[in-house]
Amino acid sequence: MTGTPCVPRQTSPPSALTTAEMLELDIVGVAPAEPAPAEIMRLVELAAASAGVLEGHLAVQFVDAAAVAELNRAHRGKDGPTDVLSFPIDGADADPAGPRELGDVVICAEHTTDVREAIVHGVLHLVGMDHETDEGEMLALQRELLSW
Numbered sequence: 001m002t003g004t005p006c007v008p009r010q011t012s013p014p015s016a017l018t019t020a021e022m023l024e025l026d027i028v029g030v031a032p033a034e035p036a037p038a039e040i041m042r043l044v045e046l047a048a049a050s051a052g053v054l055e056g057h058l059a060v061q062f063v064d065a066a067a068v069a070e071l072n073r074a075h076r077g078k079d080g081p082t083d084v085l086s087f088p089i090d091g092a093d094a095d096p097a098g099p100r101e102l103g104d105v106v107i108c109a110e111h112t113t114d115v116r117e118a119i120v121h122g123v124l125h126l127v128g129m130d131h132e133t134d135e136g137e138m139l140a141l142q143r144e145l146l147s148w
Helices: 037-049 065-076 115-126 137-147
Strands: 004-006 023-028 056-062 084-088 101-107
Touching: 023 037, 037 056, 037 115, 037 137, 056 115, 065 084, 065 101, 084 115, 101 115, 115 137
Parallel strands: 023 056, 056 101
Antiparallel strands: 004 023, 084 101
8 A cells, every 4th residue: 555645533632633733644565454544543543642743744664574674783783673763854953844754664474473562663763753762651551552
């Protein structure tokens, strides 16, 4: 699925959204049967909206173990495959006048116990959260979002 716009829904706690506020999502690679593309969009919406990000572009890419192992080695210096990697593009200094290019979430479904959790986890990293430096906030928010 390429360039599929998804309109974020009002969730709790994010405020009401206008129709001009949209996220554009590309799903790349062979996605697992579950979750369906509509649910992937919903998970992306929830995770991004939780950080106040209501518009921009991102991709969720599904890759095999060899590809994710190569990325893990090249970008994190760690050998072997992992479940999810995030590659943010626009940081906190993004131009507020233009649409944000959030980045890419790369998922290896065969090394993931819960693809839904990997999607939310990856998007939370794209919007600036980091469970390695916070005091548990990111993982608590991740659990809350997945419970919705």
